[in-house]
Amino acid sequence: AQKVTQAQTEISVVEKEDVTLDCVYETRDTTYYLFWYKQPPSGELVFLIRRNSFDEQNEISGRYSWNFQKSTSSFNFTITASQVVDSAVYFCALSESGDYKLSFGAGTTVTVRA
Amino acid sequence: DAGVIQSPRHEVTEMGQEVTLRCKPISGHDYLFWYRQTMMRGLELLIYFNNNVPIDDSGMPEDRFSAKMPNASFSTLKIQPSEPRDSAVYFCASSVGQGRSNQPQHFGDGTRLSIL
Numbered sequence: 001a002q003k004v005t006q007a008q009t010e011i012s013v014v015e016k017e018d019v020t021l022d023c024v025y026e027t028r029d030t031t032y033y034l035f036w037y038k039q040p041p042s043g044e045l046v047f048l049i050r051r052n053s054f055d056e057q058n059e060i061s062g063r064y065s066w067n068f069q070k071s072t073s074s075f076n077f078t079i080t081a082s083q084v085v086d087s088a089v090y091f092c093a094l095s096e097s098g099d100y101k102l103s104f105g106a107g108t109t110v111t112v113r114a
Numbered sequence: 115d116a117g118v119i120q121s122p123r124h125e126v127t128e129m130g131q132e133v134t135l136r137c138k139p140i141s142g143h144d145y146l147f148w149y150r151q152t153m154m155r156g157l158e159l160l161i162y163f164n165n166n167v168p169i170d171d172s173g174m175p176e177d178r179f180s181a182k183m184p185n186a187s188f189s190t191l192k193i194q195p196s197e198p199r200d201s202a203v204y205f206c207a208s209s210v211g212q213g214r215s216n217q218p219q220h221f222g223d224g225t226r227l228s229i230l
Contacts, residue, residue, distance in 0.1 A: 033216040045205060045221035052216075091157065095216045100145055100209070101170060102219060104157040 003027060004094050006105035014113050019079045021108050023092030026073065029053075031097035034068065034075045039107070040088040048090075051075065082112045116140070118222035120206050126228045132194040135225045138187055139208030147207040147219060148181055148191050157205075163189065164211065196229045203227070 005024045013019050025034065036048040049061070051068050058067050063083075067076045079086050089109050093102040119138040127133055139146045147162040161171040166183045174181070178197070183189040193200050203226050207219040 035218060037221075043203065043226075044223045045207075047218040047220060050216075050218050097216070099170075100164075100211070100216060101147065101159045101162055102157075103159075106156050 003103040004092050004105035006092055006108050008108045009106075010109045010111070012111045012113065013082055015084060016081050017112075019082050019086070019110055019112075021077045021079075021090050021092070021110070023075045023077065023105060024073055025075060025092070025094045027094060027096055029096045033095045033097075035093040035095070035102065036066070036075075036077050037091045037093060037104075038088045039091065040085075045091075049077070079110075082110075084112050084114050086110060087112045118206055118208050118220055120204075120222035120225050122225060123223060124226045124228075126230065127196060128230050129197055130195045131229075132192065133196045133200075133227060133229075135191040135204050135206075135227070137189045137191070137206030137222060139189070139206070140220055141187070142210065143208035143220075144186070144211045145209045145219075146183060146189050147209075148189070149205040149207065149221075151203045151205060151224070152201075160191070198229045201227055201229050 003026050032053045034051045038046045038048055056068050063080045065078045089107040091107045092105040095102050121136045144165050148160040149157050150160055151157045160173045161181045162169055163183045181191045203224045205221050205224045207221040209219040210217045
């Protein structure tokens with residue numbers, strides 16, 4: 001069963017625009033962990049952020065921010081003032097307590113045009 | 115600090131040949147994961163190890179696939195015999211266990227495998 005859904009396949013923006021990526025997850029566990037990874041055109045997977053299910057505090061880290069809402073099972077990610085270097089595929093992932101494997105969403109391709 | 119190191123970066127071989135992918139996890143990490151990425155199926159977990167012991171191999175597609183971790187600093191994923199549908203990017207990742215806190219997995223650069 002699909003555990004992580006990223007409904008947006010592709011997003012294209014002009015530099016300096018904000019980009020919000022949607023992620024909806026499904027789990028029966030009360031303890032779980034959510035992640036965002038970035039895959040630039042060079043192909044590597046880069047860890048960006050991790051949240052646990054007990055901490056719904058939304059934070060900002062540089063140009064990145066995230067909005068975690070358990071009530072809607074959503075974990076959205078925003079890039080503020082996008083730059084060309086932000087062009088990549090962004091993956092949302094879920095890991096349930098006691099099970100270390102990651103279930104990835106299908107990814108959202110972000111293209112930032114100069 | 116060195117990250118996860120995978121080799122080779124690219125592999126092109128003919129159908130039926132044996133393929134061996136290699137991975138060196140980050141020192142001190144006790145979990146190691148093998149993932150496969152394809153356009154059709156996205157990123158999917160094949161197998162993972164904890165302290166060199168396989169924990170979950172339910173994602174291994176067929177008996178043609180096997181993985182080993184003889185020590186804490188080395189793992190292999192082998193395909194024998196290889197088939198064109200095995201063409202994909204194979205990622206190795208490692209993480210620190212720390213009980214149940216599910217620390218981030220750090221990925222290698224991947225091996226792009228093409229089976230002709």
